Amino acid sequence: MALIGQPAGDSTAMAPAPGWAGVGTVTLRELSGHYDLAGVRRCDQHVLVLVTVGHGQHEIDFRPYLCRPGTLLWVRPGQVIRHNGGAGLDAIVVCWEPSAVAEVADDPALLDGGLGPACWQLAGEDEDAVINEVSQLVVDCQRHRSGTLAAGLLRHQLAVLLLRIALLPGRRPAERNDAYVRFRLEVEKDFTQTRRVEEYAERMGYSVRTVTRACLAATGRSAKQVIDDRVTLEAMRLLAVTDDPIADIGRRLGFPEPTNFGRFFHREAGTSPGAFRSAQRPPPRNAFPSQRRPAAGDLHGRPTPRVAGEA
Known part of the structure; x- marks a missing residue:
């Protein structure tokens, strides 16, 4: 099946889907026409990138992933991304707020707490299935821009897409009774407050061993x-x-003394904090479309079209 995407240069494609759905689509080429994607950006929502043409590279949390048609990337909220693709690289980008899926999916493992894989190279029936779901979501984000029925449709379509991804080979859904997953989720809550294994183990009711x-x-x-x-x-x-x-x-991460933070970072990252920062480019802000509820004054319930990244 041919992938259905938004035509490059179509300004209406940059407008978000119904704001209360919390789901939107855009192409990488359209984003690159408005923003410098080579800088590091931190995401405040989930972002799926399905590469459709060309070859290049994306970084997620400073780890590079080679991309070609069929590559699927998943960036979770809080993670950082940098696009290092070639001029011919294009992709469909699907963005959503975590609450968009929580309302239609009872399984908390669907979003896996950020513990699942970040990259897949799709092939065969798996590729066809994911492409079909993404293509339909793109079409409906453009066709159905208002109303509670449209919002429900987009949320359920997104949940189906994520379930298909959960069934991809090599991806085990996070199980809340798994000791490692429970530990990771506890660390995520309090790693800025404590780095003592004993505290997390006691909280979980497990031994340190x-x-x-x-x-x-x-x-x-x-x-x-x-x-x-x-x-x-x-x-x-x-x-x-x-x-x-x-x-x-350093203080935000639990190091009252700057020298202690510097020693810790150098030991773990192999470079000083200052040298690491110097190697990074300043991030463009709001490079992905934000989804917001439409203004209350819109009698028809339609969101005011906005360009991605507009405040």
Whole structure:
């Protein structure tokens, strides 16, 4: 099936889907016509990127992924992304707010807490299935721009797309009773407050040995290393996408003394915080379309068309 996408240069394609649906689509080519995508940007919503033509590279949380037709990327809220694609690279981009799926999907593992894979190279029936779902979502985002029925349709279509992704080979949905997943979710809540494995284990009702064994089985790294990895990643994100003083970033991550933060970062990242920041480009803001509820004064319930990134 031929992929149905929005025509490049069509300004109406940049307008969001119904604001109360929290779902929108756009092409990478359209975004590149308005923004410099080579800078690091931090996402405040979920972003799926389905490459349709060309070859290039995307970075998610500073990890590069080679892209070609059929490559599917998933960027979760809070993660950072940088586009290093060639001139011929294009993709369909699907954006949604977490609440858009929560309202129609009872399984919290659908969004996997950010623990699932970030990249797939689709092929065969899996590729056809995902392309069909994305294509229909693109069409309906353009056809159905207002009303509660339209919002429900888009949310359910998005949930079906995510279920298909959950069934892709090599992707095990996160199970809340899994010790490693529970540990990761607890760390996500409080890694800026404590880096002690004992505190997390006690909170979970497990022994430190059980938590460490679960982390080693899942990642090959100890529980303490998993915590330090998360702190380091957050430091890298903040250094790349903010102009905050390095000392302030250290304090936010639980290091009252700047020298302690500098030593920790150098040990974990292999470079100083200042050198890492210097290697990153300033991020353009709001590079992906934001979804908002339409103004109350619109008697027909239609959102006012906006260009992606408009405040």
